[in-house]
Amino acid sequence: MIRENLRQTEQRIREACERSGRDPGEVTLIAVSKTHPVAMLEEAYEAGARHFGENKVQEMTEKMPRLPGDIKWHMIGHLQRNKVKYIVGRTELIHSVDSLRLAEEISREALKEGIAADILVEVNVAEEESKFGVSVREAPALVEAMSKLPGIRVKGLMTIAPFTEDPEENRPYFRKLKQLSVDIATKNIDNVSMNVLSMGMTGDYVTAVEEGATYVRVGTGIFGERDYTAAGRSTEE
Ligand SMILES: *Cc1c(COP(=O)(O)O)cnc(C)c1O
Numbered sequence: 662m663i664r665e666n667l668r669q670t671e672q673r674i675r676e677a678c679e680r681s682g683r684d685p686g687e688v689t690l691i692a693v694s695k696t697h698p699v700a701m702l703e704e705a706y707e708a709g710a711r712h713f714g715e716n717k718v719q720e721m722t723e724k725m726p727r728l729p730g731d732i733k734w735h736m737i738g739h740l741q742r743n744k745v746k747y748i749v750g751r752t753e754l755i756h757s758v759d760s761l762r763l764a765e766e767i768s769r770e771a772l773k774e775g776i777a778a779d780i781l782v783e784v785n786v787a788e789e790e791s792k793f794g795v796s797v798r799e800a801p802a803l804v805e806a807m808s809k810l811p812g813i814r815v816k817g818l819m820t821i822a823p824f825t826e827d828p829e830e831n832r833p834y835f836r837k838l839k840q841l842s843v844d845i846a847t848k849n850i851d852n853v854s855m856n857v858l859s860m861g862m863t864g865d866y867v868t869a870v871e872e873g874a875t876y877v878r879v880g881t882g883i884f885g886e887r888d889y890t891a892a893g894r895s896t897e898e
Pocket residue numbers: 693695716737738821862863864878879880881882
């Protein structure tokens with residue numbers, strides 16, 4: 662089932678690229694594996710998935726050594742500063758950086774490791790109370806402040822759009838994030854590139870691709886429904 666789901670998701674991404682005149686090579690599918698057991702990640706790996714997304718540090722670091730070393734791990738969940746040290750140097754990209762203090766901590770750990778950490782700034786485009794992320798208005802100054810930190814490269818922006826039955830409702834938010842990234846890019850800030858846009862989940866990734874997503878984060882559409890009551894789920898937070 663995972664294999665078919667993956668194929669179908671990839672196919673829909675390709676079609677969305679064709680419709681919007683984009684090169685499918687610009688879009689990377691992240692299989693969001695949070696709450697799912699290692700066996701399911703192995704199945705996705707066998708079917709060709711190489712990018713996995715997790716939202717909890719403990720769950721991610723437990724899974725990492727049990728899976729092949731060529732997997733690229735993406736931290737997509739809210740990150741606490743005291744947990745940064747466990748993932749810097751081990752992740753492809755940290756999608757959910759929404760404060761200077763968090764960026765400073767990532768910078769410190771990256772310097773210790775002698776690496777540069779790639780990050781995205783999370784923007785709460787729809788200004789939902791319940792969501793993390795900075796506002797569209799605050800984002801440019803925050804990016805500029807982060808650009809001065811050693812050991813960090815700001816690669817772009819990320820958003821979590823509202824939950825909705827109709828993905829068209831999220832199109833304006835995706836468009837707004839894209840526009841924001843263009844606006845920031847024109848400032849030519851040292852150390853900042855705005856080539857990455859992480860947006861779109863199971864319910865709305867097709868729309869997000871049409872609007873310029875370079876990463877889509879799909880969980881349910883690949884692995885099926887998550888069972889948060891299951892034994893073995895992460896107890897963190
Ligand atoms: C869980 C999660 C996803 C995937 O959600 P689905 O609707 O299952 O595709 C994507 N992004 C983030 C930040 C998540 O926490």
